[in-house]
Amino acid sequence: MMLYPFRDNGPVFITLISLSYFCEGGHLSIFPAGAARVFGMASGPTVVTLLMTGKPLAGFLGFFFAKSYSVQNVLKIGTIFSFVNMLILHKFDDTEIVIYDVIEETEE
Numbered sequence: 001m002m003l004y005p006f007r008d009n010g011p012v013f014i015t016l017i018s019l020s021y022f023c024e025g026g027h028l029s030i031f032p033a034g035a036a037r038v039f040g041m042a043s044g045p046t047v048v049t050l051l052m053t054g055k056p057l058a059g060f061l062g063f064f065f066a067k068s069y070s071v072q073n074v075l076k077i078g079t080i081f082s083f084v085n086m087l088i089l090h091k092f093d094d095t096e097i098v099i100y101d102v103i104e105e106t107e108e
Contacts, residue, residue, distance in 0.1 A: 031051050036044035065074045 032044070032048050035047040035051065038044075039047045062074075065077055069077070
């Protein structure tokens with residue numbers, strides 16, 4: 001929604017959108033670790049595969065929204081999705097990742 005006032009200034013709008021995508025690109029690298037943490041090492045790769053399949057679907061939906069709704073409504077829809085994403089992430093428990101168990105022997 002903060003980008004909406006700049007929609008009439010093409011170069012500024014494109015620059016701000018490009019910078020926002022530059023920042024969003026880091027999320028792609030944290031998906032595998034996050035999926036392994038939340039879903040475990042056994043089903044984490046399957047979840048990452050589904051997440052990567054969802055990216056083209058999101059692109060198609062973005063194209064559909066851009067053709068069907070006004071720019072302001074598309075930005076509102078994106079804002080709602082972002083808030084839902086933040087609520088879902090807030091519900092996850094911050095537990096430590098355990099890849100393998102280490103048994104320490106104590107000397108007696």
